[in-house]
Structures are given as C-alpha cells and as structure tokens.
Amino acid sequence: MQAPAEGTLRTIATFVATLGAGVATYIAIAEADGGAPACFAGGGGCETVAASSHSELAGIGVAVIGIGGYLLLLGAALLRGDAGRLAGFGLALVGFGFSVYLTYLELFVIDAICQWCVASAALMTVLFTVNALRMVRYVGAEP
Amino acid sequence: MSTGGVDQERRQRLIKLASATAFLAIVVIAVLIVVSQSGSDGGDASSVEGAAEIRKDLSGIPQRGLVLGDPGAKVKLIEFGDLQCPVCKGYAEEILPEVIGSKVRNGEARLEFRNFTIINEESIDAAAAAIAAGEQGRGWDFIELFYKNQGIEASGYVTDEFLTAIAEGAGVEDIERWNASRQSGRTLAKVEAETSEAGDLGLSGTPSFVVEGPLVDGGKRVLGTPGSAGELEDAIEGAG
Numbered sequence: 001m002q003a004p005a006e007g008t009l010r011t012i013a014t015f016v017a018t019l020g021a022g023v024a025t026y027i028a029i030a031e032a033d034g035g036a037p038a039c040f041a042g043g044g045g046c047e048t049v050a051a052s053s054h055s056e057l058a059g060i061g062v063a064v065i066g067i068g069g070y071l072l073l074l075g076a077a078l079l080r081g082d083a084g085r086l087a088g089f090g091l092a093l094v095g096f097g098f099s100v101y102l103t104y105l106e107l108f109v110i111d112a113i114c115q116w117c118v119a120s121a122a123l124m125t126v127l128f129t130v131n132a133l134r135m136v137r138y139v140g141a142e143p
Numbered sequence: 144m145s146t147g148g149v150d151q152e153r154r155q156r157l158i159k160l161a162s163a164t165a166f167l168a169i170v171v172i173a174v175l176i177v178v179s180q181s182g183s184d185g186g187d188a189s190s191v192e193g194a195a196e197i198r199k200d201l202s203g204i205p206q207r208g209l210v211l212g213d214p215g216a217k218v219k220l221i222e223f224g225d226l227q228c229p230v231c232k233g234y235a236e237e238i239l240p241e242v243i244g245s246k247v248r249n250g251e252a253r254l255e256f257r258n259f260t261i262i263n264e265e266s267i268d269a270a271a272a273a274i275a276a277g278e279q280g281r282g283w284d285f286i287e288l289f290y291k292n293q294g295i296e297a298s299g300y301v302t303d304e305f306l307t308a309i310a311e312g313a314g315v316e317d318i319e320r321w322n323a324s325r326q327s328g329r330t331l332a333k334v335e336a337e338t339s340e341a342g343d344l345g346l347s348g349t350p351s352f353v354v355e356g357p358l359v360d361g362g363k364r365v366l367g368t369p370g371s372a373g374e375l376e377d378a379i380e381g382a383g
Contacts, residue, residue: 097169
C-alpha cells in the first residue's frame, strides 16, 4: 500500500495537533479553579481524575504540559524537511508514551476514566502514527 | 549512480538519527514517569501533618461515633465516602468546612460520615479504623486527618503503621482498644452494612450525600454529589 503524500500527512498532523491543543486547553481551564471538565457520560470520572495527585507533574498541570506538547507538534507539522520529520517523530513518541502511562494510571491506579483524557490519548496516538509514517517514509527525501 | 549512493547514505544517517531521537524520547518518557511518581505527596506514616489545625477547626463541636454536631439537630446530612477517594479529600478540604461552619457548628444540622468502600480492601481497613476512632470520640479528627495525609489511591499506603499514625495524630487515647476494635468482626460488619446501605440507596460514587429532615418527603433525599457548599446548605435549609 502506498503511503499518503507527505503534504497530506502534514495537513493531518496540523489539524490533529490543533484539535489536541484545544482539548488540553479546555481541560486546563476547567481545572484552573479546582474544578473538572464536564464528563458527558456522568459518573464523576472527570472529577476523580482532576482531583487526583496525578493531574499535576512537578506542580504543573498535566493539561498545561499537554498544551505545550501539542503546540510543539503543531510547529513540527508546519516545519518542512528532515528537521520537521525528526522533531515530529520524537515529540509524538514522547506524547504517545506519556499518554499510555496516563491511561494506565486512569485504569489501574485512579480507577476512573476521564473522557477528555481519553480523547487526548486518541489524538496523540493519531499524531504518533502520522509522524512515524512521515519519518519512515520521507526522511532523507527532498522537502 | 553516485548521487543515488549519496542519497542512500544520507537516508541511512538520518535513520540512525531517528533511532537516537526515539531513544531520547523514551528517556524523556521515563523521566516524566519518575517525576510523576516522586511528586506524589501523602500516605507517609512518618510525617503525618495537620493534626493541630484539624483539632482547632473541630474544637467545640460535639462528636459521637462518626457524627459531628448536635445529636439533637433536626436535620442530618450524611456523607457516604471512601477515605482513599481523592474527590472526598477535595470535599473535606474545600466544601465541608464551610458547611460545618455555617450549619453544623450552630446546631442546625449534624453531619454523619458513613463508609462507602468502593476502592479496594484497604478502604475497608481505613473505614474500620475510623469507626474505632469514633468510639473514642475522635472519629471526625481521624477522618479529616486521614484526608489531609491521603496518599495515592490504591497504592498500598494504608498500612497498620499509617493508620496508627493517623489515630495517634487524631488524639485516639487508647491505641490498644482502638486496634482491637478496628479488627473486630462487629466493626467490619458495620463497614459492610454502611456500604450495602449506599448500594441500596442507588449511590454510585463517592462522596455522595443524603439529607434527612422533617420537611423532606419520605424523610430522606439523595443529593448525589453537589458541586458546592451552597447546594448542601440549601438542602439542609430545605430539610428542616
């Protein structure tokens, strides 16, 4: 199967990173005053996750770190050539790996699922797939 | 031909660079996980904090068992909670102090804690320890001090050592009696009965609140998990 054109991959990465930054921003704003994002399915999962000590990393909200990560991924998607390919791959791998860890915490430690965190993990998975494909297929090629 | 070789060589070099990037990324993930774990506070038996502050906050309010406030108050606000639950900790620190200050301290309502042990076996140990502390008039000191020093949910921090440190900090005087009581079948049966009651009421998470009073239809109203102290205060006013 032929890989999509690099331009298509970059467009997808741009769109998904922007969406991810939006999701992370919503979570960060909702948690800013000690609250939690609204979970559409109810059940208090979002409140439980937001109140968990795991919602912060060295005193910084995980959602705030997520905003930074998505913006860097957006920058990598907009950057042409090997620098963009390598940066996108490395950043997406960090984001994906950390998302896997956070999902593990939700399932087995906090014992609650926040739909917004799941959405972010899904977006990060797409970003990792797209950036890995871009790197493997196009690294070394002319921009 | 030679250009193709140069391109191939360049691509190989970049693939190596990508491999190094992947390795670096994995190191960054490991560092993030380590920072995440080390940044977790609480659950440390050797550094129980906040006992004096809690004693001051609760001073002058009668306690009997896990009931805080005037036993004759016509309205009863019941909290179904799990001591390991981080949302319950949030309530204990941010919402309930206002309700205690405005409705419990003046005798308008009494606040009762009932155990709804939904997390794991350690929640049952914690619940039994709270009931045993209540038998010595220190139930609410125990609950609040536990929340203040709560560790990571289901991480194994609820040990005998931790519970003893909380009981001592809460002012439980006879630790031997407290120990015997918290391990007794009677206390464990009480924990089980309270959790069953929460299930019978249709409660699905912690903390959940129920208000009882003369103006409540059927004498009892399930409030669920109100988002503010104001909602709990309104419910108390509407019940009595």
